[in-house]
Amino acid sequence: MQSDAAFEYDGGRVDPGTRRNLRYAISETYLGDPIRIPVTVVNGDREGPTVFLSAASHGDELNGIEVVREVAHEWDLSDLAGTLVCLPVLNVPGFLAQQRYLPIYDRDLNRSFPGREGSTSAKRMAARIFDNFIQPCDFGVDFHTSTRGRTNMLHVRADMSDDAVARLAQAFGSNVIIDGEGGDGLLRTEATRAGVPTVTVEMGEAHRFQRDLIDDALAGVESVFAEYGLRETPVVRWPGWRTVIRDTDERTWIRADVGGIVDMHHESGSLVHAGDRICTLTDPFKSDSAAVEAPFTGLLVGVLENPVVYPGNPLCHLVELDDEVRRVVEREQAADTAA
Numbered sequence: 001m002q003s004d005a006a007f008e009y010d011g012g013r014v015d016p017g018t019r020r021n022l023r024y025a026i027s028e029t030y031l032g033d034p035i036r037i038p039v040t041v042v043n044g045d046r047e048g049p050t051v052f053l054s055a056a057s058h059g060d061e062l063n064g065i066e067v068v069r070e071v072a073h074e075w076d077l078s079d080l081a082g083t084l085v086c087l088p089v090l091n092v093p094g095f096l097a098q099q100r101y102l103p104i105y106d107r108d109l110n111r112s113f114p115g116r117e118g119s120t121s122a123k124r125m126a127a128r129i130f131d132n133f134i135q136p137c138d139f140g141v142d143f144h145t146s147t148r149g150r151t152n153m154l155h156v157r158a159d160m161s162d163d164a165v166a167r168l169a170q171a172f173g174s175n176v177i178i179d180g181e182g183g184d185g186l187l188r189t190e191a192t193r194a195g196v197p198t199v200t201v202e203m204g205e206a207h208r209f210q211r212d213l214i215d216d217a218l219a220g221v222e223s224v225f226a227e228y229g230l231r232e233t234p235v236v237r238w239p240g241w242r243t244v245i246r247d248t249d250e251r252t253w254i255r256a257d258v259g260g261i262v263d264m265h266h267e268s269g270s271l272v273h274a275g276d277r278i279c280t281l282t283d284p285f286k287s288d289s290a291a292v293e294a295p296f297t298g299l300l301v302g303v304l305e306n307p308v309v310y311p312g313n314p315l316c317h318l319v320e321l322d323d324e325v326r327r328v329v330e331r332e333q334a335a336d337t338a339a
């Protein structure tokens with residue numbers, strides 16, 4: 001869709017050169033009141049692509065909300081070439097309850113796309129969102145954080161076998177891209193299948209606004225806008241180093257073999273060398289402890305924040321780096337320590 005046209009959805013339109021804040025009904029409560037998602041559509045004066053930015057399809061994942069709001073309401077979009085569809089809170093019932101899933105039978109909204117009319121409540125909500133605000137776009141970015149109790153460094157998840165998705169993922173300019181199609185029902189997977197190339201950005205923890213990550217993600221959005229000519233901004237950013245990791249390598253999730261209390265020795269984003277102690281598991285009396293060592297040299301993409309585990313719970317997400325990238329990361333982290 002080009003921006004010389006109005007942006008149309010079921011119930012309204014936004015003409016070129018105008019913007020609109022709306023609350024769009026996607027379902028109803030037990031009391032029969034509408035459940036409405038906030039939407040801001042900014043239709044530029046100039047022609048260009050139609051792009052969605054979405055967040056909080058998991059209701060307690062807050063960082064992306066601020067990213068989307070700042071783009072929509074703090075950026076100067078007077079020179080916009082194209083249309084922005086900003087969806088800061090997709091899972092409104094989950095957001096109100098500050099929980100990941102829809103409170104109705106704990107359904108995962110982000111496994112319910114593209115949705116279907118006449119189906120379950122989750123799929124009806126997903127369909128209202130998808131048909132009106134995702135399908136009309138040319139591409140999109142969906143923001144997430146780690147699940148509650150864990151955190152991850154900012155990274156992009158994308159199906160790099162799809163050229164249009166790979167272009168978008170690279171334009172965002174993160175150090176780490178995790179490559180994989182994603183599962184059925186995911187917004188990014190289903191949007192991409194429907195002809196709207198989409199990536200997920202994972203950033204930090206649930207229940208927080210983390211300013212450094214929000215700024216980094218805003219720089220990513222700016223870079224994407226530069227790549228597709230939406231704004232006359234500087235240039236597409238090169239993050240200094242980049243690694244693309246396949247999503248299929250199960251061993252990169254290091255899991256606890258015993259239950260206990262976890263003393264984590266590294267932050268997400270740290271480089272650890274083979275044999276380094278990542279964390280220590282202890283019992284309540286501190287009399288018995290087990291060291292968890294890095295099985296190979298790699299980057300800690302995600303780590304546990306809530307320091308308790310059952311056997312089998314994930315402790316961290318460690319990904320291998322090739323030698324060249326590893327050397328760049330080592331230099332960078334040494335410089336950070338010195339600074």
Ligand SMILES: [Zn+2]
Nearest residue numbers: 058061144145
């Ligand atoms: Zn999520």
